[in-house]
Amino acid sequence: MNNENKNCSPCKKTSIGGQALLEGIMMRGPKKTAMAVRNPEGEIVLEDWDNVTKQRAKITKLPFFRGIFNLIDSMGLGYKCLMRSAEISGLEEAEAELAREKAEKKRKKAEKKAAKKGMTLPQDTEAVEEKDEEKKGSSAFTNGVMAISMVLGVALAVLLFIYLPTFLSTLILGKNAAIDHPILLTVISGAIKVVILVAYMSAVMLMKDIKRTFMYHGAEHKSIFCYEKGLELTVENVREQRRYHPRCGTSFLFVTIIVSVVIMIPIGILLRAVLPEAILASKALFTLIRTVIAIILLPLMAGVGYECIRLAGRHDNLFTRILSAPGLWMQRITTKEPDDGMIECAIAALKAVIPDDESDKW
Numbered sequence: 001m002n003n004e005n006k007n008c009s010p011c012k013k014t015s016i017g018g019q020a021l022l023e024g025i026m027m028r029g030p031k032k033t034a035m036a037v038r039n040p041e042g043e044i045v046l047e048d049w050d051n052v053t054k055q056r057a058k059i060t061k062l063p064f065f066r067g068i069f070n071l072i073d074s075m076g077l078g079y080k081c082l083m084r085s086a087e088i089s090g091l092e093e094a095e096a097e098l099a100r101e102k103a104e105k106k107r108k109k110a111e112k113k114a115a116k117k118g119m120t121l122p123q124d125t126e127a128v129e130e131k132d133e134e135k136k137g138s139s140a141f142t143n144g145v146m147a148i149s150m151v152l153g154v155a156l157a158v159l160l161f162i163y164l165p166t167f168l169s170t171l172i173l174g175k176n177a178a179i180d181h182p183i184l185l186t187v188i189s190g191a192i193k194v195v196i197l198v199a200y201m202s203a204v205m206l207m208k209d210i211k212r213t214f215m216y217h218g219a220e221h222k223s224i225f226c227y228e229k230g231l232e233l234t235v236e237n238v239r240e241q242r243r244y245h246p247r248c249g250t251s252f253l254f255v256t257i258i259v260s261v262v263i264m265i266p267i268g269i270l271l272r273a274v275l276p277e278a279i280l281a282s283k284a285l286f287t288l289i290r291t292v293i294a295i296i297l298l299p300l301m302a303g304v305g306y307e308c309i310r311l312a313g314r315h316d317n318l319f320t321r322i323l324s325a326p327g328l329w330m331q332r333i334t335t336k337e338p339d340d341g342m343i344e345c346a347i348a349a350l351k352a353v354i355p356d357d358e359s360d361k362w
Contacts (some may be wrong), residue, residue: 166189
């Protein structure tokens with residue numbers, strides 16, 4: 001029997017969620033967060049800590065608003081865990097090795113220059129310089145990668161999922177698209193976003209390291225399904241579960257795209273009514289205006305999308321199944337079947353955050 005087609009309605013719903021890391025998994029429960037990562041020796045390194053409960057304004061806990069703040073928290077926590085997993089899994093050592101190689105090349109270059117002048121570099125100075133270069137190189141490399149990846153990530157997201165879909169949809173419908181087809185323009189733009197998302201994820205999957213991360217992603221989903229069904233958390237039981245979960249971040253992306261279409265339709269009609277025809281007929285100006293408005297409305301879209309995913313995670317009916325369907329299909333790309341070692345990581349992280357008082361149950 002194909003495991004992917006099994007009907008495995010969970011006995012309970014849990015608020016515990018997770019994230020795939022580099023050679024590991026992070027799980028977050030109502031009281032604790034844990035991450036289980038394999039080090040270069042193949043051992044599971046488990047780190048867990050109590051969640052810090054911050055006193056927030058009541059508005060941050062209200063529907064739609066809470067999604068925005070929870071998303072920011074999740075992104076911050078996920079980024080920190082991702083960086084920590086890089087250290088544990090050995091990526092930090094690889095960066096240090098790169099820094100050492102760089103320092104060694106620089107030292108040899110300095111020796112050649114000194115030899116031409118009939119000089120010899122002091123041994124102690126060389127050692128100190130090499131050590132300093134190693135530290136500086138490793139630190140600079142890590143910080144540089146972090147900064148560049150953040151900037152490029154934001155710029156790429158804006159370009160691919162906000163600016164480009166609007167530009168292409170106006171190109172398809174003609175220069176008077178904003179005047180003649182404001183609703184169709186938004187619908188086509190949403191469809192282009194979906195195509196770009198699928199193409200992007202499919203291309204990323206070809207990278208070896210990303211494919212392994214997608215396998216850990218599958219292990220995360222399988223372990224949560226096993227827990228929700230009330231089964232013992234063993235490799236055998238987890239292996240038999242589905243790897244597609246309605247509360248996945250992939251589903252959130254799809255739902256947010258749908259929400260963006262619904263929100264931008266009245267915006268398009270409003271722009272048609274208030275903007276001069278000269279601006280509406282200009283692809284560049286109109287695309288820029290729509291892009292700026294979409295960026296401003298991103299928190300609203302994310303807040304509505306969060307509530308939809310929360311609803312899908314807590315209830316199983318026709319509406320939530322339809323809502324979850326596109327994201328579940330997309331998880332055929334963003335999750336892969338894990339090996340037993342990956343499942344062991346997922347189990348270790350999950351067990352560490354399950355509360356004794358069942359406060360995770362929905």
